[in-house]
Amino acid sequence: MSTCLPLDGSCGPATGGHAMNIDVLQDIYRMMLLIRRAEETLQKLFLDGKVPGFLHLSIGQEAVPASVSSCLGPKDTVSSNHRGHGHTIAKGVALEGFFAEILGKATGLCKGRGGSMHVADLKIGMLGANGIVAAGLPITTGSALALKLQGEGHIAVVYFGDGALAEGVVHECFNIAKLWSLPVLFVCENNGWSEFSPTDQQLATNLRQLATAYGIAYAEVDGNDAHEVRIAAEAAIDGLRSEIRPAILECRTTRVRGHFEGDKQDYRPAEEAAEMAARDPLTIARRRLESQNVADSWFVEVAEAIEAEIDKALVAALDAPDPDLGDVLADVYTVSGGRNG
Ligand SMILES: Cc1ncc(C[n+]2csc(CCOP(=O)(O)OP(=O)(O)O)c2C)c(N)n1
Numbered sequence: 001m002s003t004c005l006p007l008d009g010s011c012g013p014a015t016g017g018h019a020m021n022i023d024v025l026q027d028i029y030r031m032m033l034l035i036r037r038a039e040e041t042l043q044k045l046f047l048d049g050k051v052p053g054f055l056h057l058s059i060g061q062e063a064v065p066a067s068v069s070s071c072l073g074p075k076d077t078v079s080s081n082h083r084g085h086g087h088t089i090a091k092g093v094a095l096e097g098f099f100a101e102i103l104g105k106a107t108g109l110c111k112g113r114g115g116s117m118h119v120a121d122l123k124i125g126m127l128g129a130n131g132i133v134a135a136g137l138p139i140t141t142g143s144a145l146a147l148k149l150q151g152e153g154h155i156a157v158v159y160f161g162d163g164a165l166a167e168g169v170v171h172e173c174f175n176i177a178k179l180w181s182l183p184v185l186f187v188c189e190n191n192g193w194s195e196f197s198p199t200d201q202q203l204a205t206n207l208r209q210l211a212t213a214y215g216i217a218y219a220e221v222d223g224n225d226a227h228e229v230r231i232a233a234e235a236a237i238d239g240l241r242s243e244i245r246p247a248i249l250e251c252r253t254t255r256v257r258g259h260f261e262g263d264k265q266d267y268r269p270a271e272e273a274a275e276m277a278a279r280d281p282l283t284i285a286r287r288r289l290e291s292q293n294v295a296d297s298w299f300v301e302v303a304e305a306i307e308a309e310i311d312k313a314l315v316a317a318l319d320a321p322d323p324d325l326g327d328v329l330a331d332v333y334t335v336s337g338g339r340n341g
């Protein structure tokens with residue numbers, strides 16, 4: 001199927017002069033649902049006591065990575081933060097190794113040593129989730145420098161939250177990315193919260209003003225509308241590839257769950273829950289697809305296929321062996337620079 005998907009019912013170009021084929025939004029919807037179901041699976045595993053460590057779910061934010069990654073190729077790189085499951089899955093990670101990593105199994109993508117906040121898969125350009133707020137920005141800025149020097153037209157993307165904007169390293173990265181014209185897309189998932197503090201209690205300015213100050217191209221979108229995110233991301237990424245320069249994309253989104261699983265969220269206004277339900281990214285995308293006559297049967301088929309994919313990966317991950325304690329020092333670098341194991 002290759003029907004034009006308009007914003008307004010016409011079939012002309014949508015925002016920014018870009019039209020979108022309906023199959024692009026179908027692919028994005030499929031990816032959003034895969035992320036949602038994978039995280040719901042993790043949520044259950046966590047409640048069963050099978051996940052060592054913390055779990056930060058990105059439920060409500062799926063439209064951002066699904067849409068941004070739909071514009072990327074395997075040689076483009078991505079780095080992420082503590083809420084990184086969606087970023088990782090959207091970049092194309094194998095689900096079995098992903099689940100195994102979060103379960104701490106030997107077959108995990110990082111041999112079970114990283115867990116939820118440190119999943120990485122360099123083969124597919126996933127440079128890693130990161131438990132240190134804002135730490136993905138210098139990693140990605142460095143990757144963008146490498147990609148620019150390689151000269152093959154690939155770009156680097158970093159996802160970070162509004163809470164990261166108060167970190168000094170963000171400003172260093174904006175500065176050097178602009179000065180050196182690095183092909184990096186800074187994607188801010190602004191969900192209005194940094195742990196238990198609203199954004200305006202910890203940031204004296206806003207991202208639009210920061211982008212202006214650094215002279216970096218900036219766009220702001222409804223991060224829960226996959227169609228809008230895709231159009232804005234495509235325009236930004238086209239600019240990065242053709243002009244070799246940075247851009248900032250701010251996506252207004254919703255952190256549906258607590259900061260971490262188990263967070264009681266008693267600091268949160270009660271009315272936020274209803275607002276978030278009305279902005280569910282899957283519902284918004286589904287309505288757009290239905291308005292273009294995508295049949296109910298298509299949604300059923302997609303949901304069944306995803307359930308089967310997750311079940312298969314999960315069974316394999318749960319059956320996988322735990323790491324051998326004898327390997328505990330393997331891959332650990334010593335102070336003198338030698339390598340154990
Ligand atoms: C350098 C650093 N400071 C503080 C923390 C504790 N911390 C973990 S997540 C977080 C809030 C992050 O908020 P945001 O970047 O908006 O991401 P969100 O959780 O909303 O997705 C904080 C302060 C940390 N992990 N690293």
Ligand SMILES: [Mg+2]
Nearest residue numbers: 161162191193
């Ligand atoms: Mg936040």
